[in-house]
Amino acid sequence: MRTAFLQTLEEMASQDERIYFVTGDLGFSVIEPFREKFPRRFLNAGVAEQNMTGVAAGMALSGKIVFTYSIANFPTLRCLEQIRNDGAYHEANLKVVSVGGGFAYGALGSSHHATEDLAVLRAIPGMTVLSPADPLEAEHATRAAATTDGPFYLRLGKAGEQRVHPGPIDFRIGKAIRVREGSDLTVIATGSILKACVEACAALEVDGISARLLSMHTIKPIDAAAIAEAAEQTGAIVTVEEHSVIGGLGSAVAEVLAQHPGRRPPLKILGLPDRFCRDVGGQSYLLKRNRLTAEGIARAAAAVHRDPIDATGVKP
Amino acid sequence: MPASAPHPDAARCREFALHLRRSAIRMVHEARSAHVGGSLSMADLLAALYGSVLKIDPKRPDAPERDRFVLSKGHACAAFYAALAHRGFFPESWLETFYRDGGKLSGHATHKGVPGVEISTGSLGHGLSMSSGMAYAGKSDGADHRVFALLSDGECDEGSTWEAALFAGHHRLDNLIAIVDYNKIQSLGATREVLDLDPFADKWTAFGWAVREIDGHDMDEILSTLYSAPFKPGKPSCVIANTVKGKGVDFMENKLLWHYRNPDAEEYARAIDQLEVGA
Numbered sequence: 155m156r157t158a159f160l161q162t163l164e165e166m167a168s169q170d171e172r173i174y175f176v177t178g179d180l181g182f183s184v185i186e187p188f189r190e191k192f193p194r195r196f197l198n199a200g201v202a203e204q205n206m207t208g209v210a211a212g213m214a215l216s217g218k219i220v221f222t223y224s225i226a227n228f229p230t231l232r233c234l235e236q237i238r239n240d241g242a243y244h245e246a247n248l249k250v251v252s253v254g255g256g257f258a259y260g261a262l263g264s265s266h267h268a269t270e271d272l273a274v275l276r277a278i279p280g281m282t283v284l285s286p287a288d289p290l291e292a293e294h295a296t297r298a299a300a301t302t303d304g305p306f307y308l309r310l311g312k313a314g315e316q317r318v319h320p321g322p323i324d325f326r327i328g329k330a331i332r333v334r335e336g337s338d339l340t341v342i343a344t345g346s347i348l349k350a351c352v353e354a355c356a357a358l359e360v361d362g363i364s365a366r367l368l369s370m371h372t373i374k375p376i377d378a379a380a381i382a383e384a385a386e387q388t389g390a391i392v393t394v395e396e397h398s399v400i401g402g403l404g405s406a407v408a409e410v411l412a413q414h415p416g417r418r419p420p421l422k423i424l425g426l427p428d429r430f431c432r433d434v435g436g437q438s439y440l441l442k443r444n445r446l447t448a449e450g451i452a453r454a455a456a457a458v459h460r461d462p463i464d465a466t467g468v469k470p
Numbered sequence: 471m472p473a474s475a476p477h478p479d480a481a482r483c484r485e486f487a488l489h490l491r492r493s494a495i496r497m498v499h500e501a502r503s504a505h506v507g508g509s510l511s512m513a514d515l516l517a518a519l520y521g522s523v524l525k526i527d528p529k530r531p532d533a534p535e536r537d538r539f540v541l542s543k544g545h546a547c548a549a550f551y552a553a554l555a556h557r558g559f560f561p562e563s564w565l566e567t568f569y570r571d572g573g574k575l576s577g578h579a580t581h582k583g584v585p586g587v588e589i590s591t592g593s594l595g596h597g598l599s600m601s602s603g604m605a606y607a608g609k610s611d612g613a614d615h616r617v618f619a620l621l622s623d624g625e626c627d628e629g630s631t632w633e634a635a636l637f638a639g640h641h642r643l644d645n646l647i648a649i650v651d652y653n654k655i656q657s658l659g660a661t662r663e664v665l666d667l668d669p670f671a672d673k674w675t676a677f678g679w680a681v682r683e684i685d686g687h688d689m690d691e692i693l694s695t696l697y698s699a700p701f702k703p704g705k706p707s708c709v710i711a712n713t714v715k716g717k718g719v720d721f722m723e724n725k726l727l728w729h730y731r732n733p734d735a736e737e738y739a740r741a742i743d744q745l746e747v748g749a
Contacts, residue, residue: 200636200640205599208599208602208630209600212601212602213610215604236599239593239596244590
């Protein structure tokens with residue numbers, strides 16, 4: 155995803171002189187091509203994320219489209235007020251990019267786990283929040299951020315994610331991508347966990363459960379229509395995110411469902427519990443510890459389908 | 471330091487400063503708001519900028535070639551709004567809506583719907599970074615305009631201020647001029663007692679800035695200093711303006727109380743009396 159982002163940004167920068175790339179001293183061995191191609195529009199702001207974001211907002215208010223880049227929580231939580239006041243309040247073309255959403259930097263410890271970013275960033279007025287699932291979505295998301303006015307947050311995986319979508323996709327901000335059809339329940343995923351959801355849905359099918367799968371690459375504005383459709387047409391909704399169960403995709407879906415005037419099917423929010431990770435290990439190990447694997451997701455979804463009261467505590 | 475030579479704009483700017491002080495006190499009094507002390511300490515600096523130094527056109531507040539002014543100490547916006555109104559960025563009548571329900575001007579500098587306010591501030595430690603970004607963009611474009619940022623001393627406690635200072639020095643932003651309203655009183659006490667900034671000029675120098683320390687109430691010195699920026703090619707300029715909190719009203723001068731207190735009718739009348747031209 156990181157590679158897809160950087161390649162797309164290079165391509166966009168060659169078409170649009172206003173695009174600047176500002177890094178918080180991170181990106182060794184991957185950001186060099188941009189720097190060599192566009193030295194005037196490359197800036198290493200140093201290990202100073204508050205200033206990086208304020209500077210980027212100031213540049214954006216001078217007519218630039220500025221991407222700030224760092225990893226995990228550094229370009230977001232560390233400089234949250236600069237994103238809010240300097241970027242969002244001024245409706246600036248500030249595009250905040252974090253590489254390493256969720257447990258991508260798992261073994262580096264809790265400081266490097268970006269597991270509340272979606273909740274925090276989507277609460278800021280005017281922010282568009284994108285969380286692409288694979289390199290193809292990342293490419294489209296980068297293009298969308300570069301060509302759409304206003305502040306954006308782009309949450310990327312790290313590197314080496316496989317492509318999930320086999321063919322071309324219709325990527326539009328605020329429009330979920332239907333990855334597969336299904337009638338018994340709907341799985342809604344965001345970010346690179348989509349791959350595990352594809353496998354989970356295939357396993358469910360073997361067990362005779364027909365699961366629809368949506369890739370919710372835009373957390374804000376959330377695709378309320380796709381959620382309403384899932385509520386009307388399928389028996390349950392299961393959200394899956396590599397993020398706290400508080401405030402992220404599951405919460406955004408719940409906000410829509412709770413106010414949906416029609417049928418409200420049971421909802422199960424799969425994600426990370428409200429506590430810091432106590433385990434040491436890489437991304438797939440930590441996901442496994444949190445049952446966010448294809449098997450774990452399939453099991454949870456099957457349980458909701460079989461016995462929604464037991465699985466969600468909510469009567470259908 | 472020898473006295474500065476008389477500047478041709480000084481007399482007019484001094485009168486403008488009196489007007490700003492009167493306006494700020496009236497606005498704060500009528501709105502029952504606060505932060506008058508910091509408006510008064512920076513009034514002479516603002517008067518020099520908006521009365522003479524800044525290349526701005528109130529009819530074209532978004533003109534690309536304009537000088538940028540950032541009031542980083544957004545809480546002292548009363549005098550700032552008064553300066554903008556006086557220059558014709560918006561009607562003087564808007565000043566009566568300061569701080570009011572349904573008004574145009576909120577209690578910290580806000581750009582939304584207010585022509586002439588470059589950026590919104592109010593949380594300390596943001597202005598110098600944003601100003602640095604504007605200056606960096608200006609350099610990148612080969613533009614001639616300058617960026618002036620007016621900071622409080624209190625916000626020099628903020629780490630982000632020093633991140634920006636390091637950045638501007640490193641990038642040789644000589645189109646950036648930071649002015650610190652060094653009135654030496656912050657929210658809960660004397661800067662020396664809260665977090666001592668001294669040796670203040672040495673800090674800016676060490677961060678790569680060209681620094682001048684001036685009397686922030688001597689109009690000739692303010693004008694000659696601001697007109698001589700950049701002080702050194704290739705370096706951002708820092709003006710440490712030694713000022714008096716509450717300057718111009720004897721019972722407000724150097725009093726922490728007037729960071730917060732709102733003048734009552736009697737105090738308002740006494741204050742205005744002291745701020746008449748030739749008083």
